[in-house]
Amino acid sequence: SAVLALAFVPLLLTLLLRSRHLLALLLRAVLLGWLRDRLSGVPREQRAFQYLLANAVPGDPRHVLSTFDRWSQRCEHLSCVGPVKGQLLERLLCERAPRTVLELGTYCGYGTVLLANAMPPGARLYTVEPDPRHAAVAEKVIRLAGFAEDKVELIVGPSAEVIPRLRERHGLQRAQFVFMAHWKRCYLRDLRLLEEHGLLAEGATVLADNVLFPGAPRFLQYARSCGRYRCRLHRASLEYCPAIPAGVAELRYLGPG
Numbered sequence: 001s002a003v004l005a006l007a008f009v010p011l012l013l014t015l016l017l018r019s020r021h022l023l024a025l026l027l028r029a030v031l032l033g034w035l036r037d038r039l040s041g042v043p044r045e046q047r048a049f050q051y052l053l054a055n056a057v058p059g060d061p062r063h064v065l066s067t068f069d070r071w072s073q074r075c076e077h078l079s080c081v082g083p084v085k086g087q088l089l090e091r092l093l094c095e096r097a098p099r100t101v102l103e104l105g106t107y108c109g110y111g112t113v114l115l116a117n118a119m120p121p122g123a124r125l126y127t128v129e130p131d132p133r134h135a136a137v138a139e140k141v142i143r144l145a146g147f148a149e150d151k152v153e154l155i156v157g158p159s160a161e162v163i164p165r166l167r168e169r170h171g172l173q174r175a176q177f178v179f180m181a182h183w184k185r186c187y188l189r190d191l192r193l194l195e196e197h198g199l200l201a202e203g204a205t206v207l208a209d210n211v212l213f214p215g216a217p218r219f220l221q222y223a224r225s226c227g228r229y230r231c232r233l234h235r236a237s238l239e240y241c242p243a244i245p246a247g248v249a250e251l252r253y254l255g256p257g
C-alpha cells in the first residue's frame with residue numbers, strides 16, 4: 001500500500017501545481033478575508049470604503065476606481081469587475097451610447113461607477129443588489145464618485161423580485177444595456193425574466209461577466225441556441241488575477257423573434 005500511495009504523489013503534485021492560482025485566490029479572497037473580518041469585526045467591503053474615504057478624490061470617478069484597484073491589488077481581493085474587463089465595458093458603452101442601463105449585482109459599486117462614468121450625458125443607470133450591507137457601501141461609493149440619484153438609482157432586492165417591478169415602480173421601460181455580474185446560476189433565469197417582461201430594447205447589449213469561470217454554461221447554451229441573440233465571447237482574466245482565465249459574453253438582442 002506504501003508503493004500505491006507513492007504512485008499518487010506525482011499526480012497530487014501535478015494537481016497542486018495546476019490549481020496553484022485557484023488555491024492562492026481561495027486563500028486570499030476567502031480564507032484571509034474571513035479571518036480579517038473576524039479579527040477586526042469590520043466587513044471587508046466596509047474596510048475598502050474606509051480606504052476609499054482616506055485616499056480617493058471625491059467627485060472623480062476615475063480616481064475612485066483606481067483607488068479601488070489599488071486596494072484590491074495590494075490589500076484585499078474584491079469581486080469587482082476590475083480594470084481589464086472594465087475597459088471592454090467602457091468601449092462598448094462608448095460605441096452603443098445607451099440611454100438606459102441595468103446592472104445586476106452592485107456589490108461595492110465599482111462596476112456602477114465605471115458604467116455611470118462611461119454612459120452618455122442624460123443616460124440613467126439602475127443597479128440591483130440584494131445584500132443591504134453591500135448596498136449601503138455601494139450607495140456611499142456612488143455618491144462619493146459624484147453621481148446623484150437622478151443618474152444612478154440603487155435598488156435593494158434580489159433580481160427575481162426587482163425585475164418584474166422595474167417598469168411600474170422604477171419607470172424603466174426598456175434597458176438598452178444590461179451588465180450581469182451577480183450569481184452565475186441566476187443569469188439564465190434573469191435573462192428570461194427580462195425577455196418575458198419586455199424589458200430588453202431591440203438591439204440591446206447584454207454583457208455577462210465570468211461566464212467561463214466560475215461559469216454559466218446553461219446561460220451560454222441558451223443565448224447561443226434560442227435565436228434571439230447574436231453572441232460573442234471575449235476572453236479575459238479574472239479580476240485582479242491575471243493567471244486565471246475568464247470570459248465575458250456579449251449578447252446582442254435581436255428581438256422576441
Ligand SMILES: C[S@@+](CC[C@H](N)C(=O)[O-])C[C@H]1O[C@@H](n2cnc3c(N)ncnc32)[C@H](O)[C@@H]1O
Pocket residue numbers: 079080081082104105106107108109110111112128129130131134157158159160181182183186
Ligand atoms: C461579483 S459581485 C458584483 C460586482 C460588481 N458588479 C462590480 O463590478 O463591482 C456579485 C454581487 O451580486 C449580488 N447578487 C447575488 N445574487 C443576486 C441577485 N439575485 N440579484 C442581484 N444581485 C445579486 C451579490 O450580493 C454580490 O454583491
